[in-house]
Amino acid sequence: MISDPGTRARQTASLLLNLAVAVLSAVGTVLSYAHNGAAMLRFYTVDSNLFAMLACLVYAVFLLRQLTGGKPVPVWAAMAKYMAVCCLGVTFVVVVAVLAPMYGLQGYRMMLFSGDMLYHHFLCPVLAALSFFLFDRVPLPARRAARIALLPTALYAAVLVLLNLTKAVVGPYPFLMVYRQPVWASCLWCGLILGGAYGLARLLARRRA
Helix, strand or coil: CCCCHHHHHHHHHHHHHHHHHHHHHHHHHHHHHHHHHHHHHHCHHHHHHHHHHHHHHHHHHHHHHHHHHCCCCCHHHHHHHHHHHHHHHHHHHHHHHHHHHHHCHHHHHHHHHCHHHHHHHHHHHHHHHHHHHHCCCCCCCHHHHHHHHHHHHHHHHHHHHHHHHCCCCCCCCHHHCHHHCCHHHHHHHHHHHHHHHHHHHHHHHHHHC
16 A cells, blocks of 8 residues: 555546546547547547557556555556557647648637547547656656657558558548658658657657656
8 A cells, every 4th residue: 555645646646637538538439430430540549549548547457556555557557658648649749730720720629629629639638648747657768668659650650651552541631642742742741740759759758767
């Protein structure tokens, strides 16, 4: 059992936030499924939120075990939570910096505060980041952790680019429509997003080092 009141309060807050992310991600996924069916899985947003839902739920289970029995959270569970926060961070940054501006001022209201996007684009990324920065206390090796955290984004990009090349899938994001833009533009987008994802992962890991 953990006797220090400050530590218990921090871990309890983390537990509640992780459970909140899991529940809100599930709500957003139900709403997304109602509109898109299984095709929702082509969206990085949905995939990253499903990953976050599972990672935060697992992390919460180990936090509960720590609160009741004193056993520490396994490093692999902390790593999964960190990877999920990185993926949600990529979602949030791409929405704010790339997708919302394409629709003008209304884009931010639509992309951040309407329908399933309220949960997947705003609430889950913000709450996951808050729990990670304020309450998680598992140190991570910044460089190695960032390389591992980049894998889900790189895998998604590789699969979706291939599906777009074969025209099995259209988009779902404009920068993935490789057959509609010059090769240099596709390479530039790839470099910007993967480079940005890696930089964000390094920054997040250094905050926990």
